[in-house]
Amino acid sequence: MPSEWDYIAWLRLRTPRYPRVILGPGDDCAVLEPPQRPLLVTTDMLMDGIDFVVAEVGPRRAGRKAMAANLSDIAAMAAVPVAAVVSVALPQRDGQLAEELYLGLRDIADRFHVPIVGGDTNSWPEKLVISVTVLGEATKHGVVRRDGAQVGDWLFVTGALGGSILGHHLDFTPRIQEALRLQECVAVHAMLDISDGLAADLNHICHESGCGAVLVAEAIPIAPAAIELSRTSHKPPLQHALEDGEDFELLFAVSPEDGAQLLHEPPFPGLYKIGECVSSGLWLEDSTGQRQPLAPRGWVHEFV
């Protein structure tokens, strides 16, 4: 870990708000108090031109997205984020870009009290690359996986979907607090954060859990951005809600009893029941009760 990044991080580390940090940057590794419960690790690399266009959105929003996407993976398993490390390849020796990027990373990390405990800052003649790794700790309830959905479970999402490319993919809030709150209220059988798109990610849960699912078309919350985008894309807003990626809302399955309780006393606003788990297949049910096969289309990772 080179020193130039360390100096900035180190200053911000010297506060009493991060009791877990024993040693921050300045040595070869950061040192943290050992977690009491299982340790989670997630990593995501974001590249200029693929995950954002830095010339359009600026380094601050790019940095924010890189941190938020990783925090969202911690939320997906209903854990508590503990610390982050950040490696970057800067497109030039641009101190201001580095500072803006750092501020963006901090914008969202600070909100969840996650210290950036180390990093590696490089420059090169190519485009900006940001790689974030976030460590988390399980709660006393354990982690939520993708493979626990059961036939009959109700399916929920934590917010409106679609059209994230218009801005939400940069400015979303990882659903950490919502995930932790849910786990306190109910037994979450399976969960993930929607990054590939609702249909594709639902397929992941079904595949891992060995079940199918039916979504109720009218129950799917459609983001205003999906409607706006449909004007130029000439695709229906529902299709955007089903297939656009990077909503970063939680998709989860609970028992009908727990589901009814969530509807009766929502622990937070923006909770939508969108369907149920069935024995097999992916289905979309229209307003007449007719079921059509639902293609698990979504945002495809570049390297497939």
Add this chain to the structure above:
Amino acid sequence: MPSEWDYIAWLRLRTPRYPRVILGPGDDCAVLEPPQRPLLVTTDMLMDGIDFVVAEVGPRRAGRKAMAANLSDIAAMAAVPVAAVVSVALPQRDGQLAEELYLGLRDIADRFHVPIVGGDTNSWPEKLVISVTVLGEATKHGVVRRDGAQVGDWLFVTGALGGSILGHHLDFTPRIQEALRLQECVAVHAMLDISDGLAADLNHICHESGCGAVLVAEAIPIAPAAIELSRTSHKPPLQHALEDGEDFELLFAVSPEDGAQLLHEPPFPGLYKIGECVSSGLWLEDSTGQRQPLAPRGWVHEFV
């Protein structure tokens, strides 16, 4: 973490040799048993054209270096590496490149029983980027920092230095076993792995510890590569040993009593006493006992 990388890693995870891994790739995060002792985190990003030229060295050696450089940071603090995550941006949708890269990462990770528990595989139209994060756990002896060197301490290195650009910077072995062995034998006051170059990294220890140091020119072990390189560089081999970066040998300080014991009963081959800590300044002592100021020159990080 996208699935395409996961499949490869997952296959290799399904072995009994990694008892700490509770959940590997396939969910949004990897989940590990919590360490009993302080948790170390280090991250390094390596880029094609900066840290290696992939067209010349191939993806396997590039991957190996990326993992080894991170393991070396764990060694520098005398800790045990526990797990790694890897993010890559591939220059094209090249499955063979990805596989070779992965094999290189595993070549060295396997040697130290470090599972790759997660990752993020991307492709883009730019050059190869590899970002590795390694988690470690302190031993019962605690971690070794850079700031504990004392006036009178003896300085050692674990191997010959200089000319790493001729190959050693790709093929070095992180000194994990040596660091752990040292900590069992003696009280290591300060340590790091030589990445910037002996003089520059010695300066880091002195700066952090608030002392100076004198190196004995004749005692510095010079790598054959430093001699080979001097033929074309027209710099003396000693200068290469002092200023070339990426040797990845350990530089450490111990009390004279512990130092004498190491010389009397070396716990492993290749241990060299190269100098002592003094109250201030960086000095190089020649064969006549004359001291000249030693410039802390070395490999300069790109972004300074």
